[in-house]
Amino acid sequence: MKTIVVLLLVIDLANLIYGHVPVKVPEDQKARTAQIAAECIAQEKITTEQAIEFSKGEFAKADKNVKCYANCFLTKAGVLVDGVVQNSVVMEKMGPTVGEEKLKATMEKCSKLKGSDHCETAFMMFECYHKEHADIA
Numbered sequence: 115m116k117t118i119v120v121l122l123l124v125i126d127l128a129n130l131i132y133g134h135v136p137v138k139v140p141e142d143q144k145a146r147t148a149q150i151a152a153e154c155i156a157q158e159k160i161t162t163e164q165a166i167e168f169s170k171g172e173f174a175k176a177d178k179n180v181k182c183y184a185n186c187f188l189t190k191a192g193v194l195v196d197g198v199v200q201n202s203v204v205m206e207k208m209g210p211t212v213g214e215e216k217l218k219a220t221m222e223k224c225s226k227l228k229g230s231d232h233c234e235t236a237f238m239m240f241e242c243y244h245k246e247h248a249d250i251a
Contacts, residue, residue: 147191154186171244176237185236197232199225199239212247220246 155165158179168180188194192203201221208217224242229235 150187150190153190154183157186158183168240171241173237173241173244178233181237182233184240185233188236188240189232194232194236194239197228197235201225 151165155162160179160183164175164180165183168176168183185194185197191207193200193207199221204221204225205214205217212220220243224239224246227235227238227242229238
């Protein structure tokens with residue numbers, strides 16, 4: 115029963131993450147996003163509710179674990195490697211949904227951000243991309 119509840123929460127999280135994207139996201143990408151989210155929720159010991167709030171852009175209550183969730187998520191998605199943005203991966207994953215020109219401008223602004231550690235950097239980047247209305251996943 116617990117597995118079913120967790121599965122439903124993960125599906126809800128994937129739908130939340132992609133619910134506002136204006137183009138169709140492939141089902142396999144939604145599934146992979148949900149899998150990564152579930153792995154990172156467990157790894158960083160945050161609640162599904164914290165992950166959902168974070169995905170909605172509610173950053174004010176983000177603690178260290180939530181910030182490390184951002185790092186875990188972006189690293190497992192291939193967007194970050196050792197805290198460094200992989201621009202080609204960002205373009206490949208987000209270009210079709212965001213648009214290349216908008217994405218290039220967003221990358222120029224957000225990809226330069228550096229925090230005190232990988233978790234802080236990932237959090238700052240996620241927040242910047244969210245504010246620029248570009249989805250990282």
